[in-house]
Amino acid sequence: MLATRGLTWRIGEVAIVDSVEIDLAPGEFLGVIGPNGAGKTSLFNLITGLRRPTEGQVTLDGRDISALPPHRRARLGLGRTFQASSVFGSLTVRENVRLAVQAHRGGSMKLWRRAAADREVAAAADTALDRVGLAHRGTALAGTLAHGEKRKLEIALLLAGEPTVMLLDEPMAGVSAEDVPELVQVIRSLTGDNGRSVLMVEHHMDVILELADRIAVMHHGALLACDTPETVMANPTVQEAYLGEEL
Amino acid sequence: MDAIILLTLTGLGLAALYFLVASGLSLVFGLADVLNFAHGLFLGVGAYATWWAAGNLPGAGADGLGFVVAVAFGVAAGTLMAVLVELVLIRPLYSRTIEQVLVTVGLSLAGVALLQATWGADARPFPRPEWTRQVTTILGAQVPNGGLLLIIAAVLVLAAILAFLQWTRYGLIIRAGVENREMVTALGIDVRKAFTLVFAIGGAAAALAGALGSVYFGTVSPQQGGSLLIFAFIVVVIGGMGSVVGSAYAAVAVGLLQQFVNYYGTSGLGDICVVALLAVVLLLRPQGIAGKAAIA
C-alpha cells in the first residue's frame, strides 16, 4: 500500500528524518514507537505532504505521490490525526463530521445547495459519531470539548473520510484510562474491514502491543528496527534507547 | 555621480523617517500583537506637543537647547498618550485582538478629528532650528540637514530598541508575552506592565518621528501621521512583523527604491514599485525579510 524510499528531511545539517524506508502491506497495522523527538510526527508530516522531504519518495499503491499537495494525497485515501487535537472549534461536533463526510464524498463545491438537506451525509456522519461514542455531544461546539472528547472527534473525522491508509499520531495521549479500551476497540474496528492499513505512533505500549502486527522503532530520525512485536521488544538496543528503566 | 549621491543620501533620509514611524509600529504590532492604527495619532500628538511647547513652554523654543526641550516635551506627551491608550482602551480588551485593532481604528478617526477641531485642518509652520533648513555639501551633493538629522535619530533609535530587547529582562518578558501572555503570568510576572511598556516605547518612537518629521516637512498638520502610516505599514510588513532590524532593512529598501524610481522613472512609479516590492516579498517570503519570531 504505502511505501517510503530513502525519505529524508533535513533542517540545516541535522537530519530530522533520516532515510526512512517503510512498507505497509494492505490491512497491516504498523505501530511506530521511539523516544520523544525521534522524528515520528515529522515522518507523518512528510507522508501526508505537510512538509516537503529533502530527499526520497512516498508511494501509495505503487504511485509516486511525493509531489502532491496534502489534499490530493487525502483524496487518494491517506487520512491522519494530529498529535495536538485539531478539530473545527466553532462548528458543532456534528457539523465537524458532516464536513469530513462531505469532503470525502465530493460535491463540496456546491454553492447553491442546502448542506443540511443532504440526508446521506447526515446519516454517514451520525454513524461515524456513534462509532466513537460521541453521538450525545452532537450539538456541542467542538472547541468546548474536553481533550479526550476531541480525540474521539478526530477519529470520527478520520472515519468519515473512509481512508485506505490511516496515520494516527498518539491517539491515546490524554485519554483517560477508562476510555482507552473503547478507543482501542474503535481503532481496531477501523482496521479489520476491507484491508485498511494503519500507521500509528503511540507511547502506550500495551495499546501498541495489542493492536500492532509489526512495530517500527525510530531513533534520531532513523529506523532502528521494524519487526514483529516480540522481536522488537527483545531487541536490546530498543530497550536501552526507548523503554528505559522499569518504573 | 552627484545625482546618485544626492539621491542616495536623501533616500536614506526618507528611509530614516519611515523607519522612525515603523519602529514603534513594528514593536507594538509584533510584540503586543496590536495592529495599531492609532500610531499616526501618536505621531500627531508628538508633533503638536512639540509645536506647542516651542511656543508656550518656558525654557523651550525653536533653537538650540530650547528645541531639545520642546522635542523632549513632545516625546513625553506621545509616551503619556500611548500609555493612557494602553491602560484605558487596550488593556481591558486583552486577548480580544480584533477588538483591539478596531479600537485603535476608532481612536485614529476620533483623535485626528480632535486635533483638527482644536488646531484646524491646515498645516502650521513648525518651529525648528535654523540649521535644519540648511544643506550640507557632501561629495558635491547638497544634502538637507533635516534629512541627516533623521538618519542620526533613526540609527540611535534602532540601537536603543535592540539593546532593550536583547539585554533587558523586560525585553525577554515582552518577547515571551507575545506568544502566551497567560503563561508569562503563570511564571509570576505581571505581564500587563510589560505591555504598557511596549506601548510607551511605541508612543515615544512615534512622537519622536512626529517631531523630527515635522522638522523635515517644516509644518505640522493633523493628517501628516496618517499619510506616513501606510508606508510605515508596508515597511513593517516587508521587514517582518515585530522585527525591528527587518524594519530597518525594509525602510532603506523602500526609501531608496522610491527615490531612484521617482528620479529615473516616471512620477508615481516609485509608489507603485514599493507596493510591487511588498507583493513580491510577501509572495516569496510570507513572513517578511526577518520572519515573525526573530526579534534581533
Place this chain on the structure above:
Amino acid sequence: MSQPVLTVDDLSVRIAGLHILQGVSFTVAPTGVTVLLGRNGVGKTTTLRAVVGLTPRNGEVDGTVRMGEQSLLDRPTHRLVRGGLGYVPEDRCVFAGLTVAENLRLAERRGSTPAYDRVFALFPELDRRSRQRAGSLSGGQQQMLAIGRVLLNDNRLLLVDEPTKGLAPKVVTEVAEVLERVAESVPVLLVEQNLAVVRRLARDAVVLAAGKVAWAGDAQELLSETALTRSLLGVGSAEAHDATPAAARKDGH
C-alpha cells in the same frame, strides 16, 4: 494531621454557561503528592486553572480557595505565583520563539537564586539544548522544559497537569522520579492519567466525577481496591491499561 497547604471549599466554575465544577471541596496535605483523578472532561484542568487564577474570560468562579490563611481567588495570577504557587500547564506552553535558556531565564524570580543545578541535574538535555529555540523541541523535550522552568524556584505548592502526557516510557519514568524527589520538599497537586505513575507517587487522591468530588482519601487504598478503582475510574483491573514499560516487558521476555 497538620494544616493542609491548600484548601478548596465549595469551588464552582461555570464556563460559557456550562456548570463544570459544582461545589468541589478537598484539601492538599503539606507534604507528598496529592493526585487529582477523574475521567476526561470532568474538570481536573479547570480546577487547577481556577486555583491559579486562569479561568477564561467567559467563566465565573465561586467558592473559596485558601493557601494557608491566604485567600487565593481574588488575587492576580502573577501574585499567586510569586507567593510560591508553581504551575505546569497541561499543554506545556513553552515559549516557542525563545531559546531554552531564555525560557528558563524568564522563570527566574526576583529575590531568590534560581536553582539551575537542580534543573540541569534532572534534565541534562536542557543544558545541552540551551540555545535551541523551544518551538523546535520535540513534545517530550518541551515537557521537560515546562517542568524544569517551575523547579527553578522554591515553591510552597506545585500544581502539575498531566506531566507525562505524550512522553516515552523512559521519560515517563524519569519525570516520575523527578516529581518524587520534588515532592520530598514541596507538596504537589498532580493531575495524572497514568496509573503507574499515580501508584508510585500519590499519597492522597481526590477523584472527581460529574463536577463533584466522588472520593477522597489514601491513594494506595484507592488503587488496591479493585472495586473502588473500577467504580471511580472505570478501570477494569488496575494493571490492565498502565502504560508502563513493565507491561511491555512482560511480552518482551
Place this chain on the structure above:
Amino acid sequence: MTEVKSPEVPAPPAAVPAELTGGRVSRLRPYLPLLVLVVAVILPYSTLHLPGIFEGALNSPGTLQLLAVCLVFGGLAAGYDLLFGRTGMLSFGHALYFAAGVYGTDILITRAGLPLWQAAPLAIVGGTILAGLIGAVALRTVGIAFAMVTLAFAQVGAILVARDFGGLTGGEEGLPLDVSGLPAGLVGVANTVNLYWLALAYLVVVVLVVHRVSGSPTGRVLAGLRDDERRIGVLGLDPYRFKLVAFTLAGGLAAAGGVVYCLIVGGASPHITSSELTLSLLVMVVLGGPGTRWGPVLGGILYMYLDHRLVSFGSSGAVEALPAFLSRPLSEPLFVLGTVFILAVYFFPGGLASLAPRLALLRDALRPGRRRED
C-alpha cells in the same frame, strides 16, 4: 487564516442554531425578515416624519437617498463578511472591487458611451475577474501577509485612479456619471425612490447569496477553513480553491454594489478607493457582528447612517450652543463616529447581533418577576 486571531479570541459567533432558541417568538422568527422586507418595500409610500432621525419625511428624496446609500453599504458589509466573518480571511483590499464596480460602470457609460444594461454586467464581470486574478496571487499567502498583499493591490488601484491614466478616471476630482443614456427612471431627484428600490434589491440579493452559500456544502468548508486550514487539507479538500471561490464571490458582490452605488451617487470619486473604506467595512461588520446573518447588514446601514447624519448633527444649533471645548469636537463627524465606535466595541462585543440574545436574557430575567406579581 487570520493570524490576528489568537487562539483565545472567540471565533466570530456562529449563528445560534434554531433548535436552541425556544418560545413563541421563534416560531414567528423565520417570517420576521420577510416582514421587514415588506415594510422596507412600501416605506416610500409613507409620509411619516421622524424628526431628528431624518431631515425630511420618509418619502422625501433626501431621506430615500440616504437610505439607499445605507442599504448598499449594508449589502457590501454582508458580502465582506463572507470573507471575514465566515471564512476568516482578513482582506484589507475589498474597496478595490467595489471601486471597480463604481469606476467600471461610470467609465463604460460616460467614456465609452455604453448603455446601462451592457455597462452594468460588464462592470460586475470585470470586478469579479479582477477579484479572481488578485485572489489567485494573494491567496498564496496567509494571515497578516494576505491582508497586506490585498492592501497593496488596493493601493495600486488607488494610485491608478488618482493618476488619472488616459484621463479615464478624472483623478482626484472624480468622474460624474453621464446620465443622458440612462433609463429615465433612474435620473433626477423625483426618481430617487427607484434608486432606493434598486439598493434594496441589491441588499436582498447579497443577503440571499451569502445566506445560501454559507448554508451550502461550500459554506461548511469555508467555516472549517476559518477554524483550521491544515485540517481541511488533510480531509482532502484544497483550501486554496475554496478560499479563491469565496474571495471571488465576495469581490463580485462588491462590484455589483459598486454599480448600484454609482447610479445612486451619480458618479465616482477617489474616496471609494481608499483603504479607509475597507477599514470602515471591517468596522461595519464588527459593529454588526461578524459571521451572523443580520449583523453585518445592520452594521453597514448604521455606520453609513451615522457617517451621513453626524455631519448635520455637528452643525446643528444644539451643538453650536455648547461651549467651544465641546462644540468644536462634536462638529467633527469623525470624532463622534470614532467615539461611538470605540464605545460600541466595549459595550456590544459581538456586535449588534449579540444584542438580541442579550435582550432575551434580560426578558427571561424579568419574566419570573412578572409572574410573582401575578
Place this chain on the structure above:
Amino acid sequence: GSPQDTASGGGDSAAPVKVGLVYSQSGALASYGKQYIEGFRAGLDFATNGTNKVGDRAIEITEVDDAGDPAKAVSAAKDLIGKGNKIIAGSTASGVALQVAPIAAQNKVLFISGPAATDAVTGANKYTFRSGRQSYQDVVTAKSFIGDPTGKKVVVFAQDGAFGDANEAAVKEVIGGAGATVSAVRAPASATEFTPFASQIKSAKPDLLFVAWAGSTAPAMWQTLDQQGVLTSTTVVTGLDIRASWPTFGAAGTKISFLSHYFDGASDTEAAKAAKAKVPGGTLDLFHPDGFAAAQMVVRAAQEGGDDVDKMISALEGWSFEGVKGTMTIRAEDHALLQPMYQANLAGSGENFTATAQKALTGEETAPPVQAMKG
C-alpha cells in the same frame, strides 16, 4: 399615495427664497469653507442692503456640510432639491462641484459653484455657474511674468492627478501656445521627498518654473526647491494660498513670484470695504470673494427670476457686477466668471508675512477660451 414626495417649489409670492449651501464645514477643506460662508453672509448683506430680502421675500439659507465627500454632497443636494430649493451653491472641493453640477441639470435647479477651481465646471451645463476663479485664469496670470514667451523654456512642476493635469494642459496651451517650449515634471501628490524632482527641474534650466501644488506637503516641497537652489536660479511662479499658509513658505516665500486670486488689500472696491467690515476679524482672505460673489449672484437670480430657473439663468448670463475683486462678468456662452487677477510678492519672516500686489490683470486679460456648453 405617490411613492415619493417632492415639495413643489412654492409659487407663493411671499414665500421665502430657499437657497441651499452645500460646502465643507469639516474635513480637509474646512478653512476654505469657512471663508466662503463668511464671504457669502457679507455678500448677502451687501446685495440686499442689510434686509436679507428680495422684494418681500426673505432669503432662507440652509447650510449643509459635505465634509469634502461628493457622495455626501449629492445626498445633501438631492435632499435640498426635494425640499424645494431652487438654488444650490457651495462646493468647496472640485470633486463635489463636478458631481453636483449634473444633479442640478437633471433637476433643473440653479447651481453656483464655490471655491472649486477645476476648469471642468465652466460650461458643464446651462444650470451651472461659478462664483470663483478657475485654474486657467491662474495660468494666464502666470504667463504675465515672463513678458514675451517666444523661445523661452518653461517647466511645469505639478502633482499627479486632475489638478496637475489641468495646470499642465493650461500652461502648454497658454504659454506654450504663445511660443514657449513647455515641459513638465510631475510628482505624486503623496510624495514626501522632493529632491529627485528638484534635481530634474534644475537640470532642465528653465526660464520660468510654474508650480501647481496643493496640500500639506507643499512646505517640504518649497524647502527642497530652495535648498537645491532652484528658487534662485530661475523665476518661479505659483498661486498664493490662504493667509494661514504664508508662513509655511518660510525663507522660500520671498523668492517666489505669486499669482493671486485674492488677498487682503489686493483691491479697494466698495464691495471689498463692505466685506472687510462684515467679515469676522476684518481681514479678507483667498475665498471671501467667492462667497461674496455667490451671494450677489443668488440675489440677482432671485430678483430677476423669481421661482423660474430659466429666468434666473438668463438674468445671470452676461451679467456684469462689482464684486470684491472689481468688475466681474459672467460670460454668457459658458458661464465662466471673468474677473481680475493679481501678481503679488511676499515680504516678512517668521509668522509675519505681508503680500503686496505688483500688478492687477483685468477680467478680459485673464479670460479663458470659450467652452462649448456640454449639457
